[in-house]
Amino acid sequence: MNARLLLAGAVAVALLATPLFAGPFWVFVAIEVVVFALYAASFNLLFGFGGMLPFGHAAFFGLGAYSLAVLVKKAAWHALLALAVAPVVCALAAALVAFFCVRLTGIYLGMLSFSFQMLLYTVVYKWYSLTGGDDGLSGVRLEGALGTANGLYYLSLVLVAAMLGFLWLLVGSPFGKALQAAKSNPQKSAAIGVHVALHRAIAFAIAGALAGLAGALFALANQSVFPGWLNWTASAVPIVMTVLGGMHSFVGPVIGAAVYVVLQTVLTGYTEYWALILGVLVIAIVMLMPEGIVGWFARGRRG
Amino acid sequence: MRRIGAKNAMELFYLDWITNPTVLARQFLAGLSNGALLFLVGAGLSLIFGVSRIINFAHGAIYMLGAYFGWTVVGAASKSPLTFAAAVVFSAAATFVAGAVFEMLVLRRIYRSDAAFQLLVTFALVLVLGDAVRLIWGREENSGSLPAGLDGPLRILGVVMPSYRVFLIVVGALVCLALWALLYRTRLGVLIRAATVDREMLKALGVRTDRLFTLVFGLGCGLAGLAGGLSVPIVAVGPGLHSQVLIEAFAVVVIGGMGSFPGTLVGAFLLGQANAFGVLAAPSLAVVLPFLVMTLVLMFRPWGLFGKPE
Numbered sequence: 001m002n003a004r005l006l007l008a009g010a011v012a013v014a015l016l017a018t019p020l021f022a023g024p025f026w027v028f029v030a031i032e033v034v035v036f037a038l039y040a041a042s043f044n045l046l047f048g049f050g051g052m053l054p055f056g057h058a059a060f061f062g063l064g065a066y067s068l069a070v071l072v073k074k075a076a077w078h079a080l081l082a083l084a085v086a087p088v089v090c091a092l093a094a095a096l097v098a099f100f101c102v103r104l105t106g107i108y109l110g111m112l113s114f115s116f117q118m119l120l121y122t123v124v125y126k127w128y129s130l131t132g133g134d135d136g137l138s139g140v141r142l143e144g145a146l147g148t149a150n151g152l153y154y155l156s157l158v159l160v161a162a163m164l165g166f167l168w169l170l171v172g173s174p175f176g177k178a179l180q181a182a183k184s185n186p187q188k189s190a191a192i193g194v195h196v197a198l199h200r201a202i203a204f205a206i207a208g209a210l211a212g213l214a215g216a217l218f219a220l221a222n223q224s225v226f227p228g229w230l231n232w233t234a235s236a237v238p239i240v241m242t243v244l245g246g247m248h249s250f251v252g253p254v255i256g257a258a259v260y261v262v263l264q265t266v267l268t269g270y271t272e273y274w275a276l277i278l279g280v281l282v283i284a285i286v287m288l289m290p291e292g293i294v295g296w297f298a299r300g301r302r303g
Numbered sequence: 304m305r306r307i308g309a310k311n312a313m314e315l316f317y318l319d320w321i322t323n324p325t326v327l328a329r330q331f332l333a334g335l336s337n338g339a340l341l342f343l344v345g346a347g348l349s350l351i352f353g354v355s356r357i358i359n360f361a362h363g364a365i366y367m368l369g370a371y372f373g374w375t376v377v378g379a380a381s382k383s384p385l386t387f388a389a390a391v392v393f394s395a396a397a398t399f400v401a402g403a404v405f406e407m408l409v410l411r412r413i414y415r416s417d418a419a420f421q422l423l424v425t426f427a428l429v430l431v432l433g434d435a436v437r438l439i440w441g442r443e444e445n446s447g448s449l450p451a452g453l454d455g456p457l458r459i460l461g462v463v464m465p466s467y468r469v470f471l472i473v474v475g476a477l478v479c480l481a482l483w484a485l486l487y488r489t490r491l492g493v494l495i496r497a498a499t500v501d502r503e504m505l506k507a508l509g510v511r512t513d514r515l516f517t518l519v520f521g522l523g524c525g526l527a528g529l530a531g532g533l534s535v536p537i538v539a540v541g542p543g544l545h546s547q548v549l550i551e552a553f554a555v556v557v558i559g560g561m562g563s564f565p566g567t568l569v570g571a572f573l574l575g576q577a578n579a580f581g582v583l584a585a586p587s588l589a590v591v592l593p594f595l596v597m598t599l600v601l602m603f604r605p606w607g608l609f610g611k612p613e
């Protein structure tokens with residue numbers, strides 16, 4: 001336990017000190033790591049802890065980004081206010097989708113989530129006057145000290161750390177235990193009085209809100225939004241991160257997100273065929289280390 | 304934000320063509336030919352899902368691969384019907400082999416794993432194929448020519464149609480008949496339908512299900528590749544070809560009922576017609592239509608029109 005605390009402390013110090021030794025480029029990469037860590041962790045609340053596999057989680061990441069961008073660009077809101085409202089929009093949308101999703105099993109749940117995402121994508125892609133269509137929206141800025149690269153990094157770091165802490169408490173709470181029980185045996189859980197559908201719906205809304213916050217922060221970091229963020233191919237990203245890090249552990253998706261982002265950043269510097277490498281890597285992970293990085297290390301320690 | 308007022312609502316819908324029989328017949332036939340291609344792609348997706356419970360996210364990429372294979376054989380200028388026929392056959396055969404090999408090397412090892420792993424490997428195949436076609440064939444979009452004999456107009460149902468569109472309807476109908484005969488009139492078909500109902504029981508009865516799975520995955524991919532090969536003269540063969548096809552195939556299969564053969568046929572027919580008439584009736588809404596219908600079906604009848612509740 002002490003070793004873990006020490007490690008956590010070292011990681012915290014390293015994260016806080018990043019802007020001291022990293023240039024603007026790597027600070028941007030660090031923002032990306034932090035943002036995608038939250039995105040992947042929100043996905044794993046549904047997948048690893050809730051036993052649900054939505055194929056369209058990017059819908060909420062994209063909705064969060066577009067909510068913020070539209071409020072800032074079209075309604076002239078202050079970016080911080082928009083940043084607070086975007087997750088609420090996503091929570092409501094996720095609750096609506098969840099209302100229909102949680103009654104479905106396995107593949108049908110995944111497909112409905114996928115279908116909803118494609119509906120949203122098509123609307124965003126076609127509603128040119130509001131969303132800028134194919135071009136997206138640019139000039140989505142946060143004014144003042146928080147809007148600089150370092151400011152945005154610390155803002156993201158604090159918000160994401162708080163949200164990961166919240167998720168950690170949630171997973172360990174009676175609610176989280178009931179959600180996990182409903183994953184392993186829904187009938188038994190229902191028999192002992194757990195309202196399975198309600199637990200899943202609440203988890204869905206929370207995951208939607210957190211993915212939306214990640215998307216909104218990513219929009220600020222890029223100062224723009226693009227429709228590709230909520231296309232179907234984007235939904236594989238949190239799944240890849242989660243499986244890469246390890247779906248059976250809380251920190252797995254966070255580590256997976258960090259490895260994914262850094263790998264992508266480094267490799268795209270050398271080759272334009274990053275997708276090819278990623279594809280081969282994903283197949284290798286699924287076949288050779290299905291427990292992910294965390295599971296692989298844990299197994300090594302056990303001998 | 305622009306409000307959609309009464310005046311704009313009128314502009315959203317155009318229905319003045321509805322009494323014009325020529326337009327109706329033309330759109331019906333166009334929808335039928337679009338539906339024929341959707342049926343080929345959807346039938347493969349549904350077949351694979353029915354037997355192995357795998358949602359093949361690479362189905363659109365396989366279709367694209369089939370189109371590239373076909374284009375490689377015919378080239379840009381050839382109008383010879385023989386070359387064209389060879390290209391289409393090659394598209395189907397090569398994608399059949401590619402699918403069967405992928406099943407044997409990768410999918411076979413993870414049937415018992417979490418559904419997320421199955422999803423991830425088919426998605427990984429999308430990534431690999433997407434970059435592979437860029438590496439091999441480059442980034443530009445290519446287009447093939449219509450084969451001689453199918454490049455002219457044809458008079459049918461009182462309207463003049465491009466004869467290639469009519470050809471697609473005929474091919475779609477023939478493949479549909481062949482698939483029906485395979486599924487309902489052969490021993491292999493009995494096994495496929497039995498696997499759709501209960502894989503474990505089939506295995507317990509002593510059937511070599513691993514060979515069946517390889518064959519079915521290859522067959523499903525071959526159908527997508529066939530559709531890709533047939534599309535060469537009418538689409539731009541480029542690296543972005545796979546996406547739209549995949550989501551339309553998903554819509555077809557979900558609307559009809561995943562794993563149901565008659566469902567896929569009806570789903571493809573309906574979506575083909577919806578696309579053809581939607582473009583006329585509400586051009587700005589037509590693109591949303593497939594996803595809207597798909598979402599509504601999943602909300603209120605998730606097993607589709609012809610599937611059975613699980």
